Amino acid sequence: MPDIAPRRRSLLASAATLPLLLAIAGCRSSDAFTGPDPLASRPRPAPDVVTLAAVIAAEESLISLYRTALARDSASVPARDLPALLAQHEQHLTRLRARLIQPPGTATATASPGPSAKASAAAPGRVTIARLRAAERASAASLVRRLATVEPALAQLFASIAASDATHVAALGG
Amino acid sequence: MAEITAVSALRAALAAEEAASYGYGVAGAHLSGSRQAAAQQDWEGHNKARDTLTAMIYALGAQPVTAQAFYSLPFPVHDGTSAMALAAYLEDGVTRAYLGVVAISDQRLRDFGALAMQSSAERAAYWRGSTQAFPGLDP
Numbered sequence: 001m002p003d004i005a006p007r008r009r010s011l012l013a014s015a016a017t018l019p020l021l022l023a024i025a026g027c028r029s030s031d032a033f034t035g036p037d038p039l040a041s042r043p044r045p046a047p048d049v050v051t052l053a054a055v056i057a058a059e060e061s062l063i064s065l066y067r068t069a070l071a072r073d074s075a076s077v078p079a080r081d082l083p084a085l086l087a088q089h090e091q092h093l094t095r096l097r098a099r100l101i102q103p104p105g106t107a108t109a110t111a112s113p114g115p116s117a118k119a120s121a122a123a124p125g126r127v128t129i130a131r132l133r134a135a136e137r138a139s140a141a142s143l144v145r146r147l148a149t150v151e152p153a154l155a156q157l158f159a160s161i162a163a164s165d166a167t168h169v170a171a172l173g174g
Numbered sequence: 175m176a177e178i179t180a181v182s183a184l185r186a187a188l189a190a191e192e193a194a195s196y197g198y199g200v201a202g203a204h205l206s207g208s209r210q211a212a213a214q215q216d217w218e219g220h221n222k223a224r225d226t227l228t229a230m231i232y233a234l235g236a237q238p239v240t241a242q243a244f245y246s247l248p249f250p251v252h253d254g255t256s257a258m259a260l261a262a263y264l265e266d267g268v269t270r271a272y273l274g275v276v277a278i279s280d281q282r283l284r285d286f287g288a289l290a291m292q293s294s295a296e297r298a299a300y301w302r303g304s305t306q307a308f309p310g311l312d313p
Binding site for chain 2: 081084085087088091092095140143144147148152153155156157158159160161162163164166167168170171
């Protein structure tokens with residue numbers, strides 16, 4: 001087996017000396033390319049990444065809504081299946097996050113969780129079963145609307161989560 | 175090529191609907207009261223879905239799969255509990271089949287498959303008595 005370590009070290013050394021060489025030549029890194037400077041700004045994320053980040057944000061909002069409902073121990077929110085439903089949303093979030101690979105330092109703030117999730121996050125005060133039901137229904141509908149723009153495997157994950165959300169609506173008495 | 179893929183996915187969904195239609199006939203015989211009524215309603219739903227899928231396959235210029243005269247059951251069905259387990263099993267199969275339709279690039283077919291998955295997942299949850307995190311997918 002060839003020893004690749006020295007070659008790798010030499011590549012790293014070359015990369016480290018590149019700015020120095022450019023400086024000696026009186027160039028900025030951007031002058032070395034004829035197109036737009038690839039270092040000038042962070043590359044725009046692919047559509048799938050933007051959609052996935054938005055779905056993750058919406059799932060986080062839904063989980064927050066369930067946690068609020070459970071923490072309040074309100075008479076308007078009977079305990080019944082809420083912990084089990086919350087656990088399934090946490091599973092959704094785990095699997096969605098596993099699909100998202102972003103460069104370090106990339107915030108998910110570019111994602112738009114959609115109107116239903118925004119409404120849920122904006123008014124955390126009173127969480128009734130009806131509100132959870134509406135949020136589940138909105139989540140399922142939103143996921144189906146997002147199917148158009150994503151690759152097949154991600155579309156299948158969205159559809160499965162939407163189906164799970166639909167069963168939650170029924171479990172909440174819808 | 176897209177049509178061939180769509181046809182194969184729709185044929186798989188049709189086969190699952192045919193199997194469900196047969197299976198509900200078996201399950202319904204072991205149920206009574208509101209559960210029997212639910213089984214009857216679901217059986218009718220699967221027959222409607224079968225007709226819809228058949229029409230969709232014809233519309234794509236293809237031939238639908240022919241229903242089998244007999245389907246082997248995954249386990250013995252001899253009482254209400256096993257009948258309900260069979261119904262849940264059948265719905266899981268239908269959900270998995272429609273998941274294949276969601277993989278088609280055609281937007282209308284994706285929506286159709288996703289909405290059909292919601293219906294079968296809801297029926298499965300009813301018969302199983304609990305919900306699942308990932309209907310149609312491996313857990």
